[in-house]
Amino acid sequence: MKRRRLALTLRQLRERAGMSAAEAARAVEHDTSWLSRIETSEVRPHPNDVRALLALYGVTGSQAEAVVAVARQAKQRGWWQQYNDVLPDWFVTYLGMESEASVIRSYECQMIPGLLQTEGYARAAIEGVPVPIRATEIERQVALRIDRQTILAADDHPTLRVVLDEGAVRRLVGGVEVMRGQIDRLVQESTRARIQIQLLPFAAGTGFDGSFVMLDFPPLPDPYPDPAEARLVYVDTLAGALYLEEPAQVSAYSAAFEQLAAVALGPRDTRDRLRLIARELV
Template sequence: MAPRQSPTVKRRRLALTLRQLRERAGLSAAEAARAVEHDTSWLSRIETAEVRPHPNDVRALLALYGVDESQAEAVVAVARQARQRGWWQQYSNVLPDWFVTYLGMESEASAIRSYQCQTVPGLLQTEGYARAAIRGAPVPVPEEEIERQVALRIERQAVLAAEDHPTLRVILDEGAVRRLVGGPQVMREQLDRLVRESSRPRIRIQLLPFSAGTGFDGSFVMLDFPPLPEPYPDPAESRLVYVDTLAGALYLEGPTQVSAYSAAFEQLAAAALATRQTRDRLREMARDLAG
């Protein structure tokens, strides 16, 4: 399966690139917008990734900024890709806006690092577990939307079916796999799935046992993105942190924020069981549930 491209990531990178190129050209947003016959708010929305600019407008801005032809064509190509529809659009009626952004980023990440202290991450959930987790969520989901939500969660997992799928590192607090989501049978199937997935190339799952005596009081995900091919003039962000909340999400991109979460992840990984020990413990839990 070919990897699915993400207009979300392209739009964010395009926004940052256009802002940086304008600043290098020594132009204010107002000056640049007037020069291409638009108002300042138009350019501001482009540079904050709120709107998708037309490729012709992007070409005009690049000419104004003095970008050479080969680089300009590379940026315009990304602008075209940023206007495409994401695979998740068919689920737009059951998707909150803040999660649409995350799906776009997850789809094109080159590496995903996830710490989960309450539930198994969506990329590794079985259908039965996903259904039970959605039905039991603290924010009620209308019954008629549950199956659509389940289908979306399973389709997300296609990112791991691609030949060149992202590196996935997951640290699961023991509480996340002890909690009987959906009952013993559903949970046993989920544990078996985790054992199988942890044996795949570029997927590493570690269990943080209660005995470790440490933990972190909130789940988070770190996403790394591959660089755009040359000659794209792209010093854009390569990593961000996603933190899910009850009413939305936080996207943390500042170097200090990213560094803090990266250090926390590595500390948790050092305290967690090794991959083989994790598989042994998960198998033991599955046997206990079967009994």
């Protein structure tokens, strides 16, 4: 997320300075495409280049040093980069953001969210994707999915709110025993602090055609000139991902999530229903 936050900050600071991307790039002896790739977070800028851009935009002193510090952090390798051999580029971006989020809101209409999957469920889900995966990659994908969950093990783990469609729990991924173990995991996790799981039952008569995740980020410490939005929406697709950051887009998904949560079962009723579903598995 630091790379994405940095990119958005540099773009907004340039716009505040009243400069076009072409003008700014020429002023620091680069071409427009170079700056465009930085502002869309396609490349990590060198801290010296960031310092030159900030000086051009009139940002100096402690604010400039705060931005340069974030630029240095953005160049550091994340834990997930050990899985680069099985990670598509678009998901690398998401993992970086997920690891820095303070609140994660997830609506799932098909599958159990990756942060809550058991190893058995994760393996069965990966094996069952419509795009074939080589057998040698499956265990690496499973290990990656389990490693992601370490963010929930920390004392200061993010708040996690999940609205889970009943169809995702009823879908028999990996067989009866795998699903019983997975449902038991959901029940256990839902009793932890700052983790809320709500089941959206079939009887609610409503739903949303498409899973999505909303990520909230803590503000960067002063004196960072942080004009970036503190929330974005992530939508996974078969061949990539969408990152929605425009206020109208974020507002629409925020309202949708809260409406779904309002008609879903509360946490205690959710645990009761999950236990019932587990008993019904044969």
